[in-house]
Amino acid sequence: MQLITARYLATQPDRDPDVLAENIAREQSLELTRALIPDPVAERFLGRVLNVIRLDDERWQLDIGYPMALASKQIGQLLQLVYGNVSFYPRIRLTGLTLPESLFDRLPGPIGGIGAIRSAIDVPERALLMTVLKPRGSAVDSLAALALAFARGGGDIVKDDQNLVDAEPVDFALRVTACARAMERAADETGRRCLYLPHVAGSGAHLQCQLDIVAGLGLKGVVLCPWIMGLESAAHAARERGLMWLAHPAMAGSFTEPNDRGIATPVLLGTLVRLAGADISIFPGHGGRIQTGHGDDVGATCKALTGSMGPLRPTLPCFGGGKTLEQASRAAERYGNDVAVLVGGDLIARGPAIRRDVETTIAAMHNSGTGQA
Amino acid sequence: MQLITARYLATQPDRDPDVLAENIAREQSLELTRALIPDPVAERFLGRVLNVIRLDDERWQLDIGYPMALASKQIGQLLQLVYGNVSFYPRIRLTGLTLPESLFDRLPGPIGGIGAIRSAIDVPERALLMTVLKPRGSAVDSLAALALAFARGGGDIVKDDQNLVDAEPVDFALRVTACARAMERAADETGRRCLYLPHVAGSGAHLQCQLDIVAGLGLKGVVLCPWIMGLESAAHAARERGLMWLAHPAMAGSFTEPNDRGIATPVLLGTLVRLAGADISIFPGHGGRIQTGHGDDVGATCKALTGSMGPLRPTLPCFGGGKTLEQASRAAERYGNDVAVLVGGDLIARGPAIRRDVETTIAAMHNSGTGQA
Numbered sequence: 001m002q003l004i005t006a007r008y009l010a011t012q013p014d015r016d017p018d019v020l021a022e023n024i025a026r027e028q029s030l031e032l033t034r035a036l037i038p039d040p041v042a043e044r045f046l047g048r049v050l051n052v053i054r055l056d057d058e059r060w061q062l063d064i065g066y067p068m069a070l071a072s073k074q075i076g077q078l079l080q081l082v083y084g085n086v087s088f089y090p091r092i093r094l095t096g097l098t099l100p101e102s103l104f105d106r107l108p109g110p111i112g113g114i115g116a117i118r119s120a121i122d123v124p125e126r127a128l129l130m131t132v133l134k135p136r137g138s139a140v141d142s143l144a145a146l147a148l149a150f151a152r153g154g155g156d157i158v159k160d161d162q163n164l165v166d167a168e169p170v171d172f173a174l175r176v177t178a179c180a181r182a183m184e185r186a187a188d189e190t191g192r193r194c195l196y197l198p199h200v201a202g203s204g205a206h207l208q209c210q211l212d213i214v215a216g217l218g219l220k221g222v223v224l225c226p227w228i229m230g231l232e233s234a235a236h237a238a239r240e241r242g243l244m245w246l247a248h249p250a251m252a253g254s255f256t257e258p259n260d261r262g263i264a265t266p267v268l269l270g271t272l273v274r275l276a277g278a279d280i281s282i283f284p285g286h287g288g289r290i291q292t293g294h295g296d297d298v299g300a301t302c303k304a305l306t307g308s309m310g311p312l313r314p315t316l317p318c319f320g321g322g323k324t325l326e327q328a329s330r331a332a333e334r335y336g337n338d339v340a341v342l343v344g345g346d347l348i349a350r351g352p353a354i355r356r357d358v359e360t361t362i363a364a365m366h367n368s369g370t371g372q373a
Numbered sequence: 374m375q376l377i378t379a380r381y382l383a384t385q386p387d388r389d390p391d392v393l394a395e396n397i398a399r400e401q402s403l404e405l406t407r408a409l410i411p412d413p414v415a416e417r418f419l420g421r422v423l424n425v426i427r428l429d430d431e432r433w434q435l436d437i438g439y440p441m442a443l444a445s446k447q448i449g450q451l452l453q454l455v456y457g458n459v460s461f462y463p464r465i466r467l468t469g470l471t472l473p474e475s476l477f478d479r480l481p482g483p484i485g486g487i488g489a490i491r492s493a494i495d496v497p498e499r500a501l502l503m504t505v506l507k508p509r510g511s512a513v514d515s516l517a518a519l520a521l522a523f524a525r526g527g528g529d530i531v532k533d534d535q536n537l538v539d540a541e542p543v544d545f546a547l548r549v550t551a552c553a554r555a556m557e558r559a560a561d562e563t564g565r566r567c568l569y570l571p572h573v574a575g576s577g578a579h580l581q582c583q584l585d586i587v588a589g590l591g592l593k594g595v596v597l598c599p600w601i602m603g604l605e606s607a608a609h610a611a612r613e614r615g616l617m618w619l620a621h622p623a624m625a626g627s628f629t630e631p632n633d634r635g636i637a638t639p640v641l642l643g644t645l646v647r648l649a650g651a652d653i654s655i656f657p658g659h660g661g662r663i664q665t666g667h668g669d670d671v672g673a674t675c676k677a678l679t680g681s682m683g684p685l686r687p688t689l690p691c692f693g694g695g696k697t698l699e700q701a702s703r704a705a706e707r708y709g710n711d712v713a714v715l716v717g718g719d720l721i722a723r724g725p726a727i728r729r730d731v732e733t734t735i736a737a738m739h740n741s742g743t744g745q746a
Contacts, residue, residue, distance in 0.1 A: 030536070031507055031718075032717070033722075035722075036718060045510040074538065074579075077574060079601050079624060080536070080538075083624060084623030086626075087624050087630070088625075088626035134403065137418040161404060163402070163403070163404060163453070167442075201445075202445075202447050202449060202450070203603075228457070228605075229449060229606055230603025232576045236576035250453050250460070251453070251457055254456075254635045258631055261631060290458065290461045292461075348405065348409050
């Protein structure tokens with residue numbers, strides 16, 4: 001039988017670790033004591049304990065196998081399966097997830113991924129520079145001017161801030177159109193392309209209206225907040241329109257930041273986001289205003305996004321949360337070329353020097369490249 | 374200016390608490406240092422520190438006011454506003470949320486709530502008994518037989534387990550139809566109504582197809598998992614069809630269970646779920662297989678769901694996670710009549726005595742009522 005295997009870290013387990021492992025296997029699959037489950041149902045659907053390993057005085061590793069059918073070929077139900085109810089158990093963290101290849105038939109990952117992004121902006125190799133349009137409440141002209149200066153300097157990707165949300169679609173249309181036009185103007189001047197990703201949010205007709213506007217402008221992608229919209233809802237919204245999407249991690253810190261609970265960054269913002277089809281995944285990384293509390297997560301998250309995963313295309317890892325141009329210049333030294341760095345405030349603070357400083361940074365990113373692609 | 378006020382608990386703050394409060398106010402609103410925000414934008418949109426109070430040696434209470442416009446009249450964006458990025462800050466927990474009345478124009482709460490549920494089953498006063506259809510993988514007949522026995526005993530609400538998900542709509546249709554028919558049969562026999570809430574999941578056409586089937590059967594509501602589907606996506610799916618919905622808390626433990634991070638149960642599974650329009654909110658409460666780690670949350674969550682909140686109808690609080698018939702019998706003694714108790718395994722284990730034990734429990738719930746309604 002094909003199994004989805006989940007690795008949990010149990011810290012200071014509140015019961016015998018072997019019993020705990022059995023409890024989790026049942027809780028996350030059939031949610032009944034074994035005696036109440038008919039044998040044929042248990043054989044096909046009950047989760048099973050694969051390994052219980054003592055790591056140190058306080059911590060155990062529990063490996064559980066779940067029959068693949070329990071995911072119902074849905075990314076949302078996969079979340080349910082591996083962490084739904086156990087999120088209420090004391091000190092259980094999901095730290096690993098391995099999926100059978102046949103699950104990829106229905107969860108095929110990014111429609112574009114790193115290759116499509118590089119192709120859209122014609123940058124085959126080096127690390128990429130991204131900026132963000134903010135603050136909310138700014139005049140449309142001033143956001144468009146920021147996008148224009150960044151694109152003129154040769155920047156790679158402009159995204160809307162996740163706080164840029166309009167209660168009325170007409171305001172969204174005016175703002176996004178102005179920024180898209182600024183990008184076209186820069187492209188006409190420089191002969192280079194910069195990718196613009198508007199933030200799309202909400203539900204129902206309002207959500208669809210924003211997606212119509214984005215598609216109508218011929219833009220290639222959007223920013224979505226999957227931990228607010230729902231991972232599957234976000235993935236579906238983008239895929240239905242053939243749009244690429246950047247997964248913003250708002251709210252995800254509740255899962256990733258505790259050491260003893262939640263879901264580790266490489267699983268949540270790596271494996272799961274890639275499986276859902278995000279083309280770019282932002283996560284904190286090291287340094288800046290917001291950084292991950294886990295020293296070893298950054299490389300592992302990059303690997304989860306870009307390493308081999310059946311037929312899935314790689315998702316572009318992007319470090320965000322108050323990163324600087326200086327950090328962007330050196331990103332490839334540590335993590336290779338297939339990363340992006342999001343620089344917001346440090347760039348906006350340059351004022352009239354934005355274009356020049358973007359040029360300088362892109363040149364430094366080019367020179368510090370590792371040759372890996 | 375109308376403010377949304379958020380109360381945060383900072384445990385072992387990593388910087389001066391006054392500075393931390395200013396940082397959060399900026400992070401969650403405009404995400405730029407003050408010097409980079411034009412004055413007119415700051416006046417209209419910048420979050421502001423209202424109070425910084427030392428609670429003890431380790432903990433501070435930070436009250437922040439956010440201009441109401443930042444929520445963009447969307448429940449999803451309200452989540453973004455009060456906890457999006459700050460989820461990555463060390464040891465910050467959202468413990469309180471107060472909303473201006475005018476926000477209720479666009480976030481009007483439940484379409485039915487406690488009153489509509491009581492009316493549908495003609496139980497004007499006492500605490501309510503709910504059960505759950507499981508395990509997944511059971512024959513349809515066996516799930517329908519469980520529903521039938523519960524309804525014949527006079528049980529109030531039957532919900533699908535959140536693991537009951539079909540990859541193919543035809544299987545959903547067959548299963549839900551059989552269970553709905555069982556409920557009709559029981560109603561014909563007993564003259565009483567029991568509410569059946571199928572679990573609906575996924576996205577796009579598959580989600581819509583399930584909702585079509587539920588509406589076509591004339592059922593009054595569904596189970597949704599808002600922390601998997603997205604709170605706003607879930608609310609929209611139900612509201613568009615005029616269906617009531619039960620909010621299942623899968624994944625929500627990541628927010629509620631740490632003491633020093635995340636979002637307190639009364640805010641997440643109380644205020645926010647009610648504002649989104651859930652008619653029933655399940656949360657762990659005391660006792661049973663899954664229980665909350667916070668002694669004082671249960672009453673506060675009930676109050677957040679049922680107490681005065683502008684024009685919003687009250688949402689029915691439901692204790693779940695391995696509760697027993699014995700606990701159900703006594704629930705009203707502690708929390709009043711406006712609660713439901715979800716009993717799964719303890720009821721299923723009764724086998725042929727299910728109907729009788731439901732009758733006995735309902736009688737006990739009737740007798741232990743407080744007269745509060």
